[in-house]
Amino acid sequence: MVAESKSMSKAMPTTVSAHIVANSDAQAVEQWLKEYTASAQTFRAYRKEAERLLLWLDAQRLSLASVDRRRLDEFEGFLTNPLPAEQWVGPPRPRSHPDWRPFRCPLTAASRRQSLIILQGLFSWLVEAGWVAHNPFRLMRDKRRRLDNRQEEIERYLERPLWDWLWQWLNRPLEESASSRAHFLWRRRRLIFGFAYLLAPRISEMASARMGDFFCREGRWWWRVIGKGDKLASIPVPADMLTLLGEWREHLGLTALPEADESGSVLRGLNGKRSLGDNQLYRLIKMSFKEAAQEIEIDEGGAVFAQTLRKATPHWLRHTAITHQAQAGIELRYLAKTARHSRLDTTARYLHTEADEWQRQLAAHQLESRRL
The missing domain is CATH 1.10.150.130 (Tyrosine recombinase, N-terminal domain)
Structure with a gap:
């Protein structure tokens, strides 16, 4: 599990009495x-x-x-x-x-x-x-x-205007002469970012997701996930996610909706069968951020957005998803269930409403000269 070396292999000091079986x-x-x-x-x-x-x-x-x-x-x-x-x-x-x-x-x-x-x-x-x-x-x-790993509020996320631009950029239609490989990569990248934004998974959870993890119960679709701490949860699947998943499945030659106990991976390699590992998925998202940064930097006023995209990591997508859900008015208890946080104060870091209102009210406090 852990590599040995000369200093690592030193025996325990004789002044301590070990209660485990170990020699280094x-x-x-x-x-x-x-x-x-x-x-x-x-x-x-x-x-x-x-x-x-x-x-x-x-x-x-x-x-x-x-x-x-x-x-x-x-x-x-x-x-x-x-x-x-x-x-x-x-x-x-x-x-x-x-x-x-x-x-x-x-x-x-x-x-x-x-x-x-x-x-x-x-x-x-x-x-x-x-x-x-x-x-x-x-x-x-x-x-x-x-x-103390808690912070006042989450700051590592894409603000709404930047996310909207990024999603439009991801959805730009391909040229008519685009190869089948290009179509595959285009659809997979849309699914990756849509999955990350709509369901707020961690990278490892996305990489390990299976088709059979999406299931229908009483007419509603859910995503079954084993997350941090080996905890099992079921997350509601929005209609947009179901659409993205259906388009991806049809491109793979599958039925639009997953079938019970279907074992194939959701995210796949170029052969359409091999699953993606955590590291490969991480690199794909980072590469997309880099390409998007180069594109938006060309636009007038896009330098700040480009800087944000260059420092963004894949985990920012999870922060972005939860933050935007909070801004859309989703209740804290449901945010916590989606994020799978064990403590409500962890989820509360994504609530920026109070900060916005504080800014709005404090704006009325001005120097007298500005009122003249």
Whole structure:
């Protein structure tokens, strides 16, 4: 699960009595990761953060037991700017690929918080397991600020005018001479962005979606999804999504509506059968954002929109979907069900109505000279 190296393979300090069977830091982390094998998504996320820490420790010739308050600050700085970049940063690759790198880019403040939250849990477990003597996270004076992953409101989304432009751009008709391959890619990209916007899935949920996950009950269509924390949910399917799905299925030579227990993937490769992986889907969306940015930059006043599209990630589509649903007046309880949030205050970050009203009312507060 986690690669071994010289420093990672150091034995546990003799001052600590271990309660797990492990001979190295890497093996101890593997024991921790086994607690999360029930959820593939959580397992991958936790492995990624633990692996970054172990690789950094290896580069510093350190072990988990040597991580103290000072080292924790150094590691947080490393997450902000992993150097040398050629050693740490690179495009998505399979973990077995020689060009695989642990970072796609330096981590944002939100991503650093998430990383530290996960690693705080790792060290708590390692202390209980007797592998390390203390948890350095407990010494953080500003721990609440650093590890509180909640924000006042979601800002990483496409505002309505930009989304409307993007959707129109995605729907531009192809030239009459377009190849069958071009038609396939055009329809698949429309489905990807429509799926992301209408149902607010996570990337992994979209990639793993099967045709049989769409089902009809008492005349209404639903999408069955196993999401974060291995939780099962059913989400209402809007008419626009059903239309997009039907057009895509007919292009694949299938019936317009999914049949019960149909096993094929929703999103497929060029052969029309092979499913898309998380990384491939991520790259397709990022490439679309890049192409759209180049297109809108040509338009007058499009520079700001282009800048937004260039920094957007696929997860922004989920934020965009939930934010626009909130702006459309969908009740908080239903937003939470669509987003599959366990806490209403998490969903409430998508509510911008109060901020808009605050701006409107404060606009009446002006300098006297402007009223003359």
